[in-house]
Amino acid sequence: MLVTLEGLDGSGKTTVWEALRDDYPEATFTREPTNDSWYGDAVYRSIEDDDADSLAELFLYTADHADHLSRKIEPTLERGELVISDRYSDSRFAYQGATLAASERHELEDPLEYVVDIHAPFSIEPDLTIYLDVDPETAAERAGATNKFERAEYLESVSENYERLLERDPERFVRVDASRKPDAVLERVREALAGAIPDA
Ligand SMILES: Nc1ncnc2c1ncn2[C@@H]1O[C@H](COP(=O)(O)OP(=O)(O)O)[C@@H](O)[C@H]1O
Numbered sequence: 140m141l142v143t144l145e146g147l148d149g150s151g152k153t154t155v156w157e158a159l160r161d162d163y164p165e166a167t168f169t170r171e172p173t174n175d176s177w178y179g180d181a182v183y184r185s186i187e188d189d190d191a192d193s194l195a196e197l198f199l200y201t202a203d204h205a206d207h208l209s210r211k212i213e214p215t216l217e218r219g220e221l222v223i224s225d226r227y228s229d230s231r232f233a234y235q236g237a238t239l240a241a242s243e244r245h246e247l248e249d250p251l252e253y254v255v256d257i258h259a260p261f262s263i264e265p266d267l268t269i270y271l272d273v274d275p276e277t278a279a280e281r282a283g284a285t286n287k288f289e290r291a292e293y294l295e296s297v298s299e300n301y302e303r304l305l306e307r308d309p310e311r312f313v314r315v316d317a318s319r320k321p322d323a324v325l326e327r328v329r330e331a332l333a334g335a336i337p338d339a
């Protein structure tokens with residue numbers, strides 16, 4: 140089973156993901172961008188480049204995803220094990236959807252759909268996606284706005300894209316109010332997972 144955590148920078152995904160390790164010691168905890176491959180390194184180089192081409196950046200993130208899938212996620216799922224990923228494809232749909240929409244170099248009719256379509260032939264859809272819902276100002280404040288993706292204005296359009304994703308796939312997403320205290324957020328996430336994961 141594949142569970143993903145999604146939300147704006149600073150929404151508290153990593154905090155939740157770390158806490159869940161104690162609840163699911165047998166699970167594989169992973170993340171995107173990956174931090175154990177040169178594909179992930181290439182993504183981080185692009186994140187630091189304020190002048191990166193947004194389409195090139197989409198393909199770097201997607202290359203990292205393809206490698207992550209074949210190297211780690213697919214083999215783990217084939218063994219019937221649980222995977223919990225801090226960010227996954229919805230981050231691309233929401234973030235690169237927003238970057239491409241703002242790009243002056245590329246004019247795609249519907250960037251979010253374009254990114255979704257690129258994934259369709261090869262990617263695996265999560266069974267459950269927890270969306271940690273927080274407003275863009277709080278998110279930017281918590282994240283400390285250290286890179287180009289973390290500015291509140293940009294996060295506003297990322298947040299709109301996440302809303303589109305939740306709307307089109309209400310069965311897969313569970314929305315959790317991430318403006319609450321960490322303990323309350325974690326409790327709600329635990330409930331959602333316990334309800335969805337067999338024998339948990
Ligand atoms: N529910 C919460 N309320 C207030 N601060 C939080 C909450 N969850 C996380 N934080 C803090 O916000 C910052 C970003 O959290 P983090 O888990 O790294 O978010 P993300 O992985 O989504 O970027 C950290 O300093 C963390 O301690």
Ligand SMILES: Cc1cn([C@H]2C[C@H](O)[C@@H](COP(=O)(O)OP(=O)(O)O)O2)c(=O)[nH]c1=O
Nearest residue numbers: 148149171172200226227230231234235288
């Ligand atoms: C996985 C992924 C992340 N991102 C962005 C979100 C983050 O700003 C940045 C790095 O992700 P991450 O290290 O998870 O940041 P955080 O812990 O602050 O959420 O990359 C994308 O734009 N597209 C993607 O596909």
